[in-house]
Amino acid sequence: MTTGTSSYSLLKRLTLAFSTVAILVFALTGAFLYHALSTELQRRDDIEISGKLSQFLQLARDARSAQAVRNNPSVFHEVLLSHPGVYLAIFDRQGAVLLQHSDRSSVDLTATPVAHRPNAPYACEPPGIGPSRCVFADETLPSGDSVRVLLVRTAADRQSLLEGYRIDIWLAVAVGAALVGALGYAVARRGFSPVRSIGRQTSRIEAHNLSERLDIEGGPIELQDIAFSVNRMLDRLERAFVRLSQFSSDLAHDMRTPLANVISSSQVTLSRTRTTDEYEALIDSNIEECERLQRMIESMLFLARTDSAQQLVKFAEFDAQSELRRLASYFQGLAEEAGVQIAVEGNARISADGTLFRRAVSNLISNALDHAFAGSSVELSSFDSPEYAVVEVTNQGHAIAPEHVDRIFERFYRVDASRHGSARNAGLGLAIVKSIMELHRGKVDVASYGERTTFTLYFPRSVPV
Ligand SMILES: Nc1ncnc2c1ncn2[C@@H]1O[C@H](COP(=O)(O)OP(=O)(O)O)[C@@H](O)[C@H]1O
Ligand SMILES: [Mg+2]
Numbered sequence: 001m002t003t004g005t006s007s008y009s010l011l012k013r014l015t016l017a018f019s020t021v022a023i024l025v026f027a028l029t030g031a032f033l034y035h036a037l038s039t040e041l042q043r044r045d046d047i048e049i050s051g052k053l054s055q056f057l058q059l060a061r062d063a064r065s066a067q068a069v070r071n072n073p074s075v076f077h078e079v080l081l082s083h084p085g086v087y088l089a090i091f092d093r094q095g096a097v098l099l100q101h102s103d104r105s106s107v108d109l110t111a112t113p114v115a116h117r118p119n120a121p122y123a124c125e126p127p128g129i130g131p132s133r134c135v136f137a138d139e140t141l142p143s144g145d146s147v148r149v150l151l152v153r154t155a156a157d158r159q160s161l162l163e164g165y166r167i168d169i170w171l172a173v174a175v176g177a178a179l180v181g182a183l184g185y186a187v188a189r190r191g192f193s194p195v196r197s198i199g200r201q202t203s204r205i206e207a208h209n210l211s212e213r214l215d216i217e218g219g220p221i222e223l224q225d226i227a228f229s230v231n232r233m234l235d236r237l238e239r240a241f242v243r244l245s246q247f248s249s250d251l252a253h254d255m256r257t258p259l260a261n262v263i264s265s266s267q268v269t270l271s272r273t274r275t276t277d278e279y280e281a282l283i284d285s286n287i288e289e290c291e292r293l294q295r296m297i298e299s300m301l302f303l304a305r306t307d308s309a310q311q312l313v314k315f316a317e318f319d320a321q322s323e324l325r326r327l328a329s330y331f332q333g334l335a336e337e338a339g340v341q342i343a344v345e346g347n348a349r350i351s352a353d354g355t356l357f358r359r360a361v362s363n364l365i366s367n368a369l370d371h372a373f374a375g376s377s378v379e380l381s382s383f384d385s386p387e388y389a390v391v392e393v394t395n396q397g398h399a400i401a402p403e404h405v406d407r408i409f410e411r412f413y414r415v416d417a418s419r420h421g422s423a424r425n426a427g428l429g430l431a432i433v434k435s436i437m438e439l440h441r442g443k444v445d446v447a448s449y450g451e452r453t454t455f456t457l458y459f460p461r462s463v464p465v
Contacts, residue, residue: 011188018184022177030169037165041158042133046121049086049135049151053119055079056088056149057139065143070098077101087129087152098147104128109150124152131155194219198227210238250412254296254426258289292426299428303411306435313353313439320382320391321347327358328380331365338369340395341377348382348389352440352459360436360444361391363429364455368395371453388442388458400448409434409444433457 059076063069069076069090080086080101088101089109097110106128114136115122124134129152136150194216201214213234214227269282321344328342335342342365350357361380368378376396383390400408404415414427430444437444437457445456 011185011192014188015181015185018188019177019181022180023173026173026176030173034162034165034169038158038162041161042155045133045153045155045158046135048083049121049133049153050119052079052083052086052088053135053137053149053151056090056151057137060090060139060147060149061141063141065141066092066098066145066147067143069141069147073099073101085154085157087126087154089150089152091148091150093146095148109152112150112152114148114150126152129154131159191220194223198223198230202230205234207241210234210241247411251300254412255293258292262286262289296426296428299426299432302432303428303435306439313356315351316354317349317351318354319347320350320389323350323354323357324361324380324382324391327361327365331362331369334366334369335378338372339374340369340372342380343377344380346382348384348391350382350389350391350459351461356436356439357459360433360457361393363433364393364457367429367455368393368397368453371395371397373397373451384461387461389461391457391459392454394452394454396451397453399450399453400446405446405448408446 090099092098109126112126118137121133121135125131132155133153138148140146205212213231216223216227324344328344372378372395379394381392407413409430411431412427433444440459442458442460447454
């Protein structure tokens with residue numbers, strides 16, 4: 001699954017780390033135990049020879065004189081029969097050997113180095129015995145003779161025991177590290193199974209099943225956080241995707257109608273010979289339909305641009321009143337046609353992009369004129385509030401039903417499509433108003449009660465640059 005030279009397997013790394021740590025810990029523990037055992041064994045040897053030393057001193061005292069010791073060595077030998085590896089030598093004042101006990105003829109204790117302190121065991125290496133523990137003591141016998149008793153205990157058995165123990169420790173370290181590595185691998189693999197599961201689940205998600213969500217119920221918190229974020233991302237993608245699909249199907253649908261009108265009226269007209277007037281009427285109506293298509297495409301392009309925020313907003317400060325007056329006179333012709341008055345009042349200072357401002361308000365005025373009762377008046381007003389510069393477009397007409405209010409800002413949404421069936425509107429006007437307000441970081445609101453409908457534009461006072 002992994003590729004590239006710089007990639008690595010976390011699983012392998014963890015296994016390696018487990019094993020390394022295990023080797024370290026086991027080796028340290030082994031070294032400690034080895035040292036403890038070795039010290040303990042040596043201590044026991046020391047206790048053994050120290051005990052024997054006092055026993056031999058007593059035997060020497062019992063013998064009373066050096067001569068007696070030399071003549072009667074068997075009492076000393078007997079004691080040592082049950083202690084293989086322990087050697088004894090008794091010297092007189094001049095250092096001549098009175099007695100020597102050894103199981104080997106090669107052993108000669110006369111050359112054994114003697115430590116400074118009597119009665120304290122020390123490490124020594126007498127010829128023929130090798131590494132050992134030694135202890136000695138000087139004693140004056142009842143006869144007045146001075147003797148020195150030297151005891152030696154070979155370390156050979158202790159060393160061979162320790163050697164076996166060392167091998168065991170290395171074995172334990174090796175087997176332990178291998179075991180920890182294997183167990184660690186198994187545990188880590190199990191721990192990583194939610195990660196693999198996330199991988200599998202994400203690779204299954206495509207455009208047609210965007211509604212699927214990652215599920216790692218019972219997985220570790222960290223992964224649940226990731227899954228949660230991914231799921232939220234999927235929510236957003238899904239919403240955007242649904243909007244886009246809806247948008248394109250609406251678009252296709254809305255472009256079909258004018259095209260069908262053009263085609264069918266052209267076909268009907270061409271079915272027999274017509275007068276010039278009739279041809280003119282056809283061309284006129286075709287141009288109207290084409291203009292409708294053109295406007296729709298232009299609106300779509302506008303929305304697409306604002307969607308990707310490529311539309312740059314050029315903020316400028318201006319008086320709302322003069323702009324609204326200019327727009328009112330621009331719509332004068334349409335208003336007269338509808339038998340409606342346009343009134344302008346209030347004077348706010350607005351910071352906005354002039355072109356976008358005119359476009360937003362125009363869309364509102366055009367809607368207001370569409371829905372105003374004949375003989376009523378459309379009011380354009382503006383005022384300042386602490387946070388916003390506010391522009392309102394109010395008309396008297398049938399109110400928008402509450403169930404539609406939330407949706408009229410959606411693209412292609414029209415409350416009564418049939419009413420404007422052949423008209424210039426595609427249901428994009430308010431969507432554009434909303435986009436424009438978002439570009440200004442402002443907002444648009446609507447209140448529609450009784451026979452009054454008011455659309456309100458809020459332009460923030462302090463505009464982020
Ligand atoms: N002033 C208004 N009074 C009543 N209904 C309105 C008013 N303005 C907008 N609407 C409703 O909102 C819908 C969406 O408006 P809009 O986006 O401008 O689309 P269009 O004008 O193309 O129908 C309209 O179809 C209309 O039903
Ligand atoms: Mg409109």
